Amino acid sequence: MALEAEQIKNRLETEFETSVSNFRFERDGMLTFDVEATKNLEVIRFLKEDAELRFNFLTDICGVHYPDFPEGERFAVVYHMHNWMDNVRILFKCFLNGKNPEINSIVPLFVGANWQERETYDFYGIIFKGHPQLKRILNMEEMTVFPMRKEYPMEDVGRTDKDDRFFGRIK
């Protein structure tokens, strides 16, 4: 007996009411919904420990920056979870405000979240409250910016061989 999307939705809505919303299917058919950022730890604990849902595996955590969204939802943390018993995957987003993006760390629930949260912090500057060691993981420690935020240029400013004169783009 497979775990149906409708069942997941009902189970979550009875437990968390309006804290979970906007249930939808993304193009690949994966059940997707939004979770209030303050409730992320409880929702994940419920998804993991509930006898019916059994989302035992945290596939990934990542961040998104939406510079054009309203101030309250400029950043999103995306959680992917997988139920191995029924082979069902879900995805949900927690929106954070642009000035002070903060969310609870889920390291107490999934130890594997440690590096994924560090990576998200490294690239987006999202603070995971309660993380045991929130510091940069991939970029060099001297870096002062969060490079995946849209306000920072992708290209390196020190590049010298991309001179417009050599490409006929002189103004």
Add this chain to the structure above:
Amino acid sequence: MEQKIKTVQAPDGIEGPGFFATKLSEVVGLARANSLWPMPFATSCCGIEFMATMGSTYDLGRFGSERLSYSPRQADMLMVMGTISKKFAPVIRRIYEQMAEPKWVMAVGACASSGGIFDTYSVLQGIDKIIPVDIYVPGCPPRPEQILDGILKLQEIVKKEDIRRRGTEEYDKLLKSYNIK
């Protein structure tokens, strides 16, 4: 008599019965150029081409560089092959500083020379931003022939280099511009 084994040509000098006179710098240059010990620093696909260069088909050993030195202290030339991220830059600089004089540096491939396709915040835009480079080998990745050509060109530099170039004002200035003691 036709020579079957190719040997290195003797430098210009005065030859007579039982003696041969030439400049010491030429002899030293000859010795240095034909036994360059490479310190391979392979971080990506250029490193794979280097493996082919060391293999029997291309065989860098023919030019006196078959002995790879994985310790920078015993190496003469640093071969940087591949993308160097900014986080990695201090490591490569430390390796350069550990090498004993005389030392030469070869940037193999587009990434080591200029950053290549990785025009991005995390990648060092050419190793010449942190250490002085003697030879650039273009290509993405360069073929083993190109790497060999680069080494032969470097040998020419080594041969002609004054034995006292290290320690000259010009050289000190170069190192100073990279902030290397």
